[in-house]
Amino acid sequence: MSPTNSEQKTDQYRRKFLGQSAAVAGLAIAPGIVLNQVAHAKSDADKASAANRWGMLIDTTKCAKGCTDCVTACKTENGWGSVDGKASAEKLSNTEQQAQWIRKVTITDKQTGHVQSLPLMCQHCETAPCVDVCPTGASMKREDGIVQVDKHICIGCRYCMMACPYKARSFIHEKLELQKATAPRGIGTVESCNMCAHRVDKDQNPACVEACSKADHNAILFGDLKDANSEISKELKKHGGEQIRADLGLNTGVRYQGL
Amino acid sequence: MKKPAFKQIDGNSTNYWMLLALLGSFVLAAVGSHFYMEHGGHYVTGMNNQIVWGLPHVFAVFLIVAASGALNIASISSVFGKTAYKPLAPLSTLVALALLAGGLMVLVLDLGRPDRLIVAMTYYNFKSIFAWNMILYNGFFIIVGIYMWTMLQRNINKYSKVAGMSAFIWRLMLTTGTGSIFGFLVARQAYDAAIMAPMFVVMSFSFGLAIFLLIVMASYKWTERPLGDAMFKRLKNLLGVFVAGVLYFVIAQHLTNLYATEHHGVEAFILRDGGIYTQLFWYGQIILGSLIPLAIIYHPATGNSRSAISIASIFVILGGLAQMYVIIIGGQAYPLDMFPGKEISSSFFDGVVGSYTPTLAEALLGIGGFAVSLFMVAFAVKVLRFLPESLADEAVDPHHSK
């Protein structure tokens, strides 16, 4: 039976209605899709935001004892230490005075004899003792969880170095020159790993993470702990991750597996 | 009781000028060593990334702690109403301010960026006990300064009780703050203890009085003013009580730590395996700094001898410096316990005892702090009326019993 005039009109209205609804719905969702993509990319003008918390997950079972790729990458990126035989920028300081932002630590269980290796750097604690004790507020935590030293107001008292449970901080014992533009460092101030904030702000991985993945070890994972869909959050949910000195209750941003 | 008469010292003798010259030369040496350290950087010192606070801090913290203790005599007279000590109250405030100035000078000159002191005065992180200490130190100068003023100027003497009470409370807060610098650190096995604050308070009583007693004895001997046995006995007996008090706190701290397996590592380090730190603890802090002075003070043969008590006071000071060395440097030397039950090694000296060799520059800076304090006292008693003309028994306490 062919549609009557009034049925045709209703169909037309229905089509129009459905079409318009689809258009409106599309318009409503589209910004959400577009914005969601924009939210992941940080422009130069954006501030670090508390919506993110940057963290790292280190799988010690993938970390080889003799490998120092992460350390070398950090040295090259930030301009400290001796790389490929070229002397450290700190020529006058002895080995106990020279800065180390990250180091490989070998741990041997006294009971079982089990040996493990892992990289140790600033743990970027949520309640960092170094931030608490700094008299001027130079030792600070960014909104996105990165802990660093504001060397503009650091007076070089070294109290943060006393306070750090991981001995992550170093003091500069001599005049430096020709520092990397992205890693200013100078005499009489304290410094430590800043999770390559200058790279993170450009949506890149920290140098250590980059080097470890380039060499195909993939022992270090970097990402946004507050984003449930990030690789690091999913990995943490699936296999867990421990803090070093968890009893201190500092809620570190750097977690380890296989300890 | 006759009101005590205060008079400036003559300060004309060759010996006096030689004393000032000697102290002045140590001050200059300290300034020189500061420039040496600041110009090239801290690489010239023995401090490193494992031992970040060294000999200068030992001296600085000692002087700051002693400063608050030196105020005791004044507090006892104003706050607790023991009028026998009243003649020495102004000198007590003077020594307190001078010791704090000396200690702070050493602390500030050791900073990595001492040119940024104004930053430390204007940017405050109020969660930091260090920042609170800066407020407490500056407040100490103001409050004790006012207290001193109420005692020196006759028409405002009536305010000295209120000023004295304020100063007493303030110095307790200050020394609690100084002890908490270490007590609040969760990271290290040797610190992170509530006992640090009260222990530092009692240490301040002991060190401050030892220095004060030596200054009183020296001043009166060298200006040939009388210092009677009554006052002398009070001061030396008080010193004995304070030295015993410090020993009690030290015993309490170590016994508690020895009970917890968690702390056995650091206790074994300090008490047995720590090399220089163990030696300084037993020979310096306990025997030289506590037991021998107690024996000298309370033994009838030596208890009344001025020279023996002077030696006891010097031993208390040396023992106090040893105690600071063990706390500050020994506490840092013991490696962080990041992985309990495991041995650690790395390129950054994890798991090994930190090495530290003090350098001459650091020692001169520290000693210079002492010199600045003593210079200030020696100069002040010449220009202002801090020293009572007589501390003979009749002047001090007409009703004293022999």
Place this chain on the structure above:
Amino acid sequence: MMSLRQFAKHLALLVGLIALPVLSNAGELSPSVPKAKANVSETQQCVEPIDVIRKNHMVFLEHKRDETMREGVRTKKHSLVECIDCHVTPNENGEYARIGEDGHFCSSCHNYAAVNVDCFDCHSDLPQNASAHMHTLNNNNPHHKDLAANGSLTKETLDVLTEGDKK
């Protein structure tokens, strides 16, 4: 009380003592400031008008340093690294003056004004593209090319010495 003659003598001496350093610098009443790489635009030489930036560069830099360091804002305007990249230029020989030397852009004025510059204890005083080996062998330096030309330094040696550790 001194006489008028005595007073006049003292005054003349005082004025003379003050005038001495001023007169001795008579020829150098303003510093010679090296030219930047390029102007920001046709109408404006620097990121701010010259009189504004001369007077207030420290205010801009201090504000920017907190924005960058504490908040992660990395825009180029008022960035110290951008200032250095544009203003610190090599001379005809390809050599860079260092901070403290009159030839360095910042020092040219700061030495003259005797105002301490704190930045370069931590920040590099040279632009990012200035080779770190400028102070040893500089293959922009015509002198070294001459050495290569007259045979005392072979080109291979020159290449290895200047490029050798660049992989």
